Amino acid sequence: MFQFVVDVALRACDLMLIAVGMSAVYSLMKFPNIALAQYAAMGAFLAIVLQRAGLPLVPSSIVAVLIVGVVAVLLNRVLFERMLAIGSSTAMIGSLAVSMVISAIFLVIIGPSPARFNLEITRPLRVLGARITEHQVLSLGITAAAISVFAILLFKTDLGRCMRATATNNLLADATGIDTRKTKTAVVAISACLAALGGIIITMKGEVNIQTGLDLLLPVFSAAILGGLGNPLGAVGGAIVIAMAETLITNVNFGPILGQDLVFLPAAYATAGSFVILVLTLLWRPRGLFISEVKRV
Amino acid sequence: MIEVQGVRAGYGDGPDILNGINLVADAGKIVTILGPNGCGKSTLLKCIAGFVRPRAGDVRMSGTAVTNLKAHEKVRSHGVGFVPQTDNVFSSMSVTENIMLGARFVARAEREQRFEALLTQYPALAAKRNRKASALSGGERQLLSLARALIAKPRILLLDEPSAGLSPRMMHEVFEAISEIRAREGICILMVEQNAFEALHISDTAYVLSLGDVAMQGRASDLLADPAMRSLYLGGDAPH
Ligand SMILES: Nc1ncnc2c1ncn2[C@@H]1O[C@H](COP(=O)(O)OP(=O)(O)O)[C@@H](O)[C@H]1O
Ligand SMILES: [Mg+2]
Numbered sequence: 001m002f003q004f005v006v007d008v009a010l011r012a013c014d015l016m017l018i019a020v021g022m023s024a025v026y027s028l029m030k031f032p033n034i035a036l037a038q039y040a041a042m043g044a045f046l047a048i049v050l051q052r053a054g055l056p057l058v059p060s061s062i063v064a065v066l067i068v069g070v071v072a073v074l075l076n077r078v079l080f081e082r083m084l085a086i087g088s089s090t091a092m093i094g095s096l097a098v099s100m101v102i103s104a105i106f107l108v109i110i111g112p113s114p115a116r117f118n119l120e121i122t123r124p125l126r127v128l129g130a131r132i133t134e135h136q137v138l139s140l141g142i143t144a145a146a147i148s149v150f151a152i153l154l155f156k157t158d159l160g161r162c163m164r165a166t167a168t169n170n171l172l173a174d175a176t177g178i179d180t181r182k183t184k185t186a187v188v189a190i191s192a193c194l195a196a197l198g199g200i201i202i203t204m205k206g207e208v209n210i211q212t213g214l215d216l217l218l219p220v221f222s223a224a225i226l227g228g229l230g231n232p233l234g235a236v237g238g239a240i241v242i243a244m245a246e247t248l249i250t251n252v253n254f255g256p257i258l259g260q261d262l263v264f265l266p267a268a269y270a271t272a273g274s275f276v277i278l279v280l281t282l283l284w285r286p287r288g289l290f291i292s293e294v295k296r297v
Numbered sequence: 298m299i300e301v302q303g304v305r306a307g308y309g310d311g312p313d314i315l316n317g318i319n320l321v322a323d324a325g326k327i328v329t330i331l332g333p334n335g336c337g338k339s340t341l342l343k344c345i346a347g348f349v350r351p352r353a354g355d356v357r358m359s360g361t362a363v364t365n366l367k368a369h370e371k372v373r374s375h376g377v378g379f380v381p382q383t384d385n386v387f388s389s390m391s392v393t394e395n396i397m398l399g400a401r402f403v404a405r406a407e408r409e410q411r412f413e414a415l416l417t418q419y420p421a422l423a424a425k426r427n428r429k430a431s432a433l434s435g436g437e438r439q440l441l442s443l444a445r446a447l448i449a450k451p452r453i454l455l456l457d458e459p460s461a462g463l464s465p466r467m468m469h470e471v472f473e474a475i476s477e478i479r480a481r482e483g484i485c486i487l488m489v490e491q492n493a494f495e496a497l498h499i500s501d502t503a504y505v506l507s508l509g510d511v512a513m514q515g516r517a518s519d520l521l522a523d524p525a526m527r528s529l530y531l532g533g534d535a536p537h
Binding site for chain 1: 367368369379381385386387389390397399401445
């Protein structure tokens with residue numbers, strides 16, 4: 001049972017940072033930037049490349065996260081701002097196209113085989129009967145810390161106030177002396193950094209390949225929508241719900257129901273889980289699960 | 298002080314909405330812009346505030362050309378406070394947060410003091426300081442937006458139909474608040490109004506726009522007495 005909690009937490013933390021980033025960007029830019037899932041993979045690849053070049057893991061990761069932030073700001077200035085001037089659906093389709101291009105670039109530069117960090121393999125710990133590795137514990141800790149820092153930024157700093165004001169009412173924010181373009185640029189950078197960190201955390205627990213970004217897209221998008229797009233902290237809850245659904249689908253033994261000993265659904269069905277949740281959310285709670293309780297940002 | 302010289306403006310590729318407007322608003326005065334719906338009053342205010350870039354002409358504030366400055370730059374460098382016609386509060390944020398957002402450029406020590414002074418001034422807001430702005434009535438929102446602009450100590454205050462949709466009592470209260478601001482702060486107040494009669498009573502001068510042109514202008518008291526003005530905009534004949 002505790003293993004289930006651990007599995008859900010681990011999966012949720014795979015999705016959480018990217019989903020929070022996607023939601024934060026949406027709240028200011030008013031379009032879901034699909035490329036965020038690719039920024040996650042980009043962060044992981046860059047960190048691996050830097051580590052192979054001789055940098056220790058932590059500085060590699062920090063540099064990779066910052067580079068992704070800069071790339072995101074450039075893409076935003078060069079592409080997304082212009083596409084947004086045409087319309088938010090244009091920008092969303094554009095971000096899908098950018099994702100495909102990034103995938104192609106990965107294929108050319110890195111090739112189809114998966115890449116890993118050079119990490120010491122440690123024996124799994126036993127906690128209340130559940131198996132968990134040190135790296136998994138670390139990934140939970142980093143995710144929790146990143147979310148906390150982001151929440152403090154959002155609610156306790158001047159930049160956070162400007163972000164929330166711009167998200168609520170762009171024109172009035174301008175009329176209040178907030179440089180809304182600068183604020184949006186900051187959010188684009190912060191969310192890309194969150195996504196890149198998310199990608200690094202996923203890779204710490206396994207590997208990254210050219211498909212990773214696209215595989216993350218559906219569950220991350222579902223988590224962000226479930227949390228109410230534009231409500232970044234809602235995406236935390238969204239990620240947990242999606243992780244629960246996926247874990248239930250893959251970890252539950254359907255054997256007893258079917259009169260056999262062991263029947264597990266293939267892992268590929270997990271995706272179907274997030275897809276079903278996405279469709280149900282769009283039908284019944286299009287503004288997310290938490291709209292009445294959580295302050296919309 | 299604001300000077301608008303020959304401003305032409307419109308939206309996107311659309312036609313000119315303003316066809317060369319000239320207007321002056323002095324410090325310590327209330328200047329009202331009147332005119333029928335759709336004649337370009339809000340567009341003119343947005344040009345002055347920096348949301349619409351004029352296609353021709355100049356906007357000056359205290360003698361400096363500010364025609365091409367962005368809205369947020371005018372707030373900081375020329376002390377512009379703007380209360381838009383609609384959506385003029387941060388609806389998902391609290392009353393306190395709304396006001397404090399206006400105080401970002403005010404020295405920390407002064408912030409609290411001005412905040413408390415404003416709440417004393419507007420008790421309707423004080424009672425709801427922790428409520429979300431979306432929970433306020435129309436009149437309270439108007440006051441909130443005014444308070445958000447005032448806490449920054451503006452030198453120029455642009456108000457777009459501050460009395461729109463208010464009950465007569467609330468409208469009176471808002472106009473009272475506006476003329477108090479002039480008396481107290483000596484700033485330049487430029488407002489767009491539909492309630493011409495009440496607005497002219499607290500104004501010094503007024504401009505009447507018609508389809509993007511200034512059709513009439515003059516001292517508010519003269520316009521109030523003008524028979525043409527009376528029949529067109531004030532809903533009645535001049536007293537005989
Ligand atoms: N954002 C906009 N885009 C295009 N046209 C607009 C926009 N805002 C206003 N207009 C048009 O400009 C004209 C003047 O509008 P406005 O300045 O709001 O008038 P008023 O405030 O006097 O009622 C109207 O014909 C209106 O349809
Ligand atoms: Mg108007």
